[in-house]
Amino acid sequence: MAPTPSCRPSKEQMTPTRTPQAKHRLHFSGMKNPHVAVTPSPLATGRENGAVPAEHPVEVVGRIRDHPDRSGGEKKLFPSPLEISPEGTLVRVRTEMGHRDFSLDGVSVAGEGEGLEGFYKRFVESRIASVKSGGKCTIMMYGPTGSGKSHTMFGCINQPGIVYRALRDILRRKEDCDDGGGIFVQVAVLEIYNEEIYDLLPGTNGAGPNAGLPKGSTPKVRLEVMAKRAKNASFICGNEAEKISREVAKVEKRRIVRSTLCNERSSRSHCLIILDVPSVGGRLMLVDMAGSENIEQAGQSGLEAKLQTGKINQGNIALKRVVESIANGDSHVPFRDSKLTLLLQDSFEDDKSKILMILCASPDPREIHKTVSTLEYGAKAKCIVRAPHMANPCRANSQESSSLALGARIVAMNQFISKLQTENKVKGKELDQVNRELVRKEGEVADLRAKLTAMELRGKALKEEEIRSIVDERTLTLRLELEKMEAKVQRQEEELGILRQHLGDEERGKGSGRAGQNGQMGDDPSLYLIGGRFMNRLSELYSEGDAGMEKSMELDTGDYHQPPCCDDVKEIREDPRRNHPSRFVDAPCCLGMEEDDDIAAAMFTEKVLLSTVFEANEEEEESEGAEQEVVEKEVVEDDPFSGGKSVSSDGAGDADSARRTRIHNIFRLCGSHRDLGKHAKIFAVSKPETAVVTPELESQALPPPQHDSRLAEGPVPSVDDLSKSLLRQQMPKRNTSSEKENDGPAGVDALQDVYVKWEASSGDSSGNNLIKKLKVLEDSNLAELRKLIEAQLDEMDAGQEEFTFLSLRDPAGAPVAKESEATFQVSKLPARNNLLGGYLACLRPTKTMMTQQSAAGVRHLPFSPLENRILVDAVTPLSKIDDCFFQTDIF
Numbered sequence: 001m002a003p004t005p006s007c008r009p010s011k012e013q014m015t016p017t018r019t020p021q022a023k024h025r026l027h028f029s030g031m032k033n034p035h036v037a038v039t040p041s042p043l044a045t046g047r048e049n050g051a052v053p054a055e056h057p058v059e060v061v062g063r064i065r066d067h068p069d070r071s072g073g074e075k076k077l078f079p080s081p082l083e084i085s086p087e088g089t090l091v092r093v094r095t096e097m098g099h100r101d102f103s104l105d106g107v108s109v110a111g112e113g114e115g116l117e118g119f120y121k122r123f124v125e126s127r128i129a130s131v132k133s134g135g136k137c138t139i140m141m142y143g144p145t146g147s148g149k150s151h152t153m154f155g156c157i158n159q160p161g162i163v164y165r166a167l168r169d170i171l172r173r174k175e176d177c178d179d180g181g182g183i184f185v186q187v188a189v190l191e192i193y194n195e196e197i198y199d200l201l202p203g204t205n206g207a208g209p210n211a212g213l214p215k216g217s218t219p220k221v222r223l224e225v226m227a228k229r230a231k232n233a234s235f236i237c238g239n240e241a242e243k244i245s246r247e248v249a250k251v252e253k254r255r256i257v258r259s260t261l262c263n264e265r266s267s268r269s270h271c272l273i274i275l276d277v278p279s280v281g282g283r284l285m286l287v288d289m290a291g292s293e294n295i296e297q298a299g300q301s302g303l304e305a306k307l308q309t310g311k312i313n314q315g316n317i318a319l320k321r322v323v324e325s326i327a328n329g330d331s332h333v334p335f336r337d338s339k340l341t342l343l344l345q346d347s348f349e350d351d352k353s354k355i356l357m358i359l360c361a362s363p364d365p366r367e368i369h370k371t372v373s374t375l376e377y378g379a380k381a382k383c384i385v386r387a388p389h390m391a392n393p394c395r396a397n398s399q400e401s402s403s404l405a406l407g408a409r410i411v412a413m414n415q416f417i418s419k420l421q422t423e424n425k426v427k428g429k430e431l432d433q434v435n436r437e438l439v440r441k442e443g444e445v446a447d448l449r450a451k452l453t454a455m456e457l458r459g460k461a462l463k464e465e466e467i468r469s470i471v472d473e474r475t476l477t478l479r480l481e482l483e484k485m486e487a488k489v490q491r492q493e494e495e496l497g498i499l500r501q502h503l504g505d506e507e508r509g510k511g512s513g514r515a516g517q518n519g520q521m522g523d524d525p526s527l528y529l530i531g532g533r534f535m536n537r538l539s540e541l542y543s544e545g546d547a548g549m550e551k552s553m554e555l556d557t558g559d560y561h562q563p564p565c566c567d568d569v570k571e572i573r574e575d576p577r578r579n580h581p582s583r584f585v586d587a588p589c590c591l592g593m594e595e596d597d598d599i600a601a602a603m604f605t606e607k608v609l610l611s612t613v614f615e616a617n618e619e620e621e622e623s624e625g626a627e628q629e630v631v632e633k634e635v636v637e638d639d640p641f642s643g644g645k646s647v648s649s650d651g652a653g654d655a656d657s658a659r660r661t662r663i664h665n666i667f668r669l670c671g672s673h674r675d676l677g678k679h680a681k682i683f684a685v686s687k688p689e690t691a692v693v694t695p696e697l698e699s700q701a702l703p704p705p706q707h708d709s710r711l712a713e714g715p716v717p718s719v720d721d722l723s724k725s726l727l728r729q730q731m732p733k734r735n736t737s738s739e740k741e742n743d744g745p746a747g748v749d750a751l752q753d754v755y756v757k758w759e760a761s762s763g764d765s766s767g768n769n770l771i772k773k774l775k776v777l778e779d780s781n782l783a784e785l786r787k788l789i790e791a792q793l794d795e796m797d798a799g800q801e802e803f804t805f806l807s808l809r810d811p812a813g814a815p816v817a818k819e820s821e822a823t824f825q826v827s828k829l830p831a832r833n834n835l836l837g838g839y840l841a842c843l844r845p846t847k848t849m850m851t852q853q854s855a856a857g858v859r860h861l862p863f864s865p866l867e868n869r870i871l872v873d874a875v876t877p878l879s880k881i882d883d884c885f886f887q888t889d890i891f
């Protein structure tokens with residue numbers, strides 16, 4: 001904001017030019033004013049022509065009223081936006097946008113303790129004094145509504161305003177008027193309301209509006225303007241200040257006021273108090289203007305109120321234009337735009353007239369825009385200059401006078417321009433500083449951007465470097481793996497070469513064996529078999545041919561039961577993906593495991609099936625050539641379980657030997673040496689004619705015999721012989737048609753277990769639960785079973801027990817008639833156990849026998865004595881028992 005220029009021209013700046021356009025000349029008399037420094041014109045200083053410097057006819061002072069909300073006490077006061085310079089001539093208005101300085105002739109702040117008296121003494125008293133000597137002074141109150149214009153002009157009970165103080169100063173007090181020589185004054189009080197002039201003094205012929213007048217009071221008189229004065233205006237005459245002041249106070253109440261939102265008692269009219277001193281021609285005009293206000297803000301409603309406010313503003317605006325026109329040196333000053341300016345025209349045009357404009361403002365920040373507008377108006381008024389009075393009588397030369405006024409105005413304007421330039425220079429410096437700061441900041445931003453870019457590039461480079469290192473690392477790993485694989489392939493190729501070499505050696509050795517020549521391997525024929533078959537297997541694996549049934553050949557003991565012929569084979573045997581040969585090497589360790597005999601028997605059945613598959617292949621192989629059979633025989637002879645060379649090598653003995661070898665191999669695969677011993681014997685049972693159980697086999701497969709003393713005394717019990725003969729009698733009859741079919745394990749399956757027990761009775765709780773297991777053929781009947789039981793009873797020396805079979809499948813458990821036993825199949829007996837198989841034969845003693853036993857006082861328990869002995873003898877001479885057709889167990 002540009003500071004308001006001081007329109008007081010300096011000595012050097014005064015211009016002597018005169019402009020013919022200046023029609024309105026403000027000729028102020030040389031009034032002595034201590035507060036206003038009249039600066040002589042440069043031309044006037046040279047005064048060859050006797051001219052006096054131009055002066056400012058308008059002085060502007062500010063009066064900042066107390067805060068209107070301070071009286072409320074409780075209300076929070078907003079900080080004032082107005083600041084007064086220490087010298088009291090500069091008002092700074094602070095806003096959010098900045099500040100603006102206004103240069104005034106003086107500022108009074110009511111809130112800081114300067115009351116009306118102090119204000120009057122500082123700014124008004126001197127001007128009033130000139131009136132007594134013939135001077136003319138106009139004091140105008142200007143400002144928005146509620147800013148304290150009327151308060152300053154009229155005051156209150158405790159503080160008389162400018163009007164009463166001026167009357168007191170101009171007129172002598174009563175005690176001073178005893179001599180009768182006091183100044184005589186005429187006082188007129190006018191009101192301009194709605195652009196009409198009214199005489200506020202009660203006259204005899206008043207016919208004006210009574211609005212605002214107390215009841216019974218004389219109506220106001222409307223006056224006309226004539227020669228810049230109100231025609232026929234009433235006046236109060238006298239030389240006593242109190243009397244006139246009392247009259248004025250009465251008249252002041254006749255003024256039209258109205259309550260608005262801005263002021264409880266807002267003046268709706270302009271009030272003029274005109275005091276003439278006829279003796280000296282002095283004149284004092286006191287003008288209390290109505291408040292300029294915004295209609296909406298003042299809360300005006302209704303057409304009359306709006307018209308009223310419009311008229312008020314019309315007078316204010318007209319006065320503003322007049323001031324601006326005079327200040328600008330316009331050829332036309334619009335005095336006639338309002339009644340107010342018409343009545344004030346002499347104040348602006350008379351050279352003896354002096355204008356004191358009092359700008360009233362409020363410190364309330366809510367009124368800041370009005371305050372700024374008021375200060376702008378005062379600043380404009382300060383630009384009004386008046387041509388200096390001519391010192392010589394040729395003052396009548398109006399052209400020269402107007403030129404001087406114009407020159408003073410130009411000087412003021414130049415000063416204003418100079419201030420603006422200075423301010424621009426300062427602003428330019430600030431702008432340069434800001435620009436430099438901006439450039440510096442831009443440089444910093446550029447540096448930061450460069451750093452950011454560098455960091456991004458570095459990050460990118462780091463990322464690429466990281467990726468490259470990962471790729472290199474993986475490439476290295478893959479290369480190492482590739483090298484390992486190549487080394488492995490190379491090693492395998494070497495192994496393959498070695499194996500091929502061995503194969504060639506084997507083939508060559510085999511060829512020499514065929515020729516009946518003992519070469520390098522001729523001393524150990526099994527090596528030919530092992531080497532040849534092993535190489536065949538190896539060739540198959542490497543050629544990735546169809547394994548099919550041939551893969552089952554892995555079960556053949558011929559592959560593995562012999563020690564390897566070379567060290568190279570060991571590596572292959574260690575391959576965990578294949579059937580580990582160490583199982584077979586370590587098989588004897590597994591043989592020591594105790595397993596349930598029946599479970600082992602069930603396992604044996606499965607192995608028999610495997611052996612059957614093997615056998616099919618074996619038969620094919622046998623058909624391929626006799627040479628292979630010869631080798632097989634030789635292998636069997638080397639089998640430590642075969643009993644060495646005792647196996648015959650021709651005819652049926654060869655077949656039995658081969659079968660036995662296969663079963664033996666299967667049991668080695670199954671890992672139960674004990675089972676092997678058992679099934680070797682069962683095999684012997686199924687083929688009694690050809691069974692050969694060598695002592696070596698028994699000693700390896702079975703624990704050493706511990707014979708019961710009674711059993712050890714005599715030969716083998718005759719019951720075995722009887723049983724053998726019985727079966728021999730049966731079996732030829734049943735197997736003659738297909739004797740070969742019974743050669744295999746199927747013949748073993750034809751034997752069925754029959755568990756024989758005595759019928760339970762209440763009087764016997766110990767022996768009747770004993771069960772005897774007998775083995776009979778599948779299609780045996782009860783008559784045949786009876787013979788076996790009776791033979792068993794004879795063996796136990798139990799005497800001739802008479803019994804009958806109970807048909808347990810019969811709901812009544814009826815005994816089976818002895819005549820029907822021949823037609824009663826054992827298979828019709830109830831099954832003993834669904835899981836383990838076998839039949840249950842329940843015997844009931846005949847009544848005659850029971851009667852005899854009870855008479856003799858004997859309770860015979862069949863089976864129990866013998867079985868108890870067997871139980872005590874933990875190790876029954878199995879060799880003896882196994883020689884029999886029956887296998888007995890205690891359950």
Ligand SMILES: Nc1ncnc2c1ncn2[C@@H]1O[C@H](COP(=O)(O)OP(=O)(O)OP(=O)(O)O)[C@@H](O)[C@H]1O
Pocket residue numbers: 064065066110143144145146147148149150151152263265266267268289290291292360
């Ligand atoms: N300096 C001051 N100290 C104490 N009270 C003040 C001061 N100035 C104004 N007032 C009070 O403020 C109120 C409004 O003042 P005033 O009537 O003088 O304002 P105004 O400018 O004349 O308004 P309008 O233009 O509406 O007549 C009055 O009650 C008055 O007593």
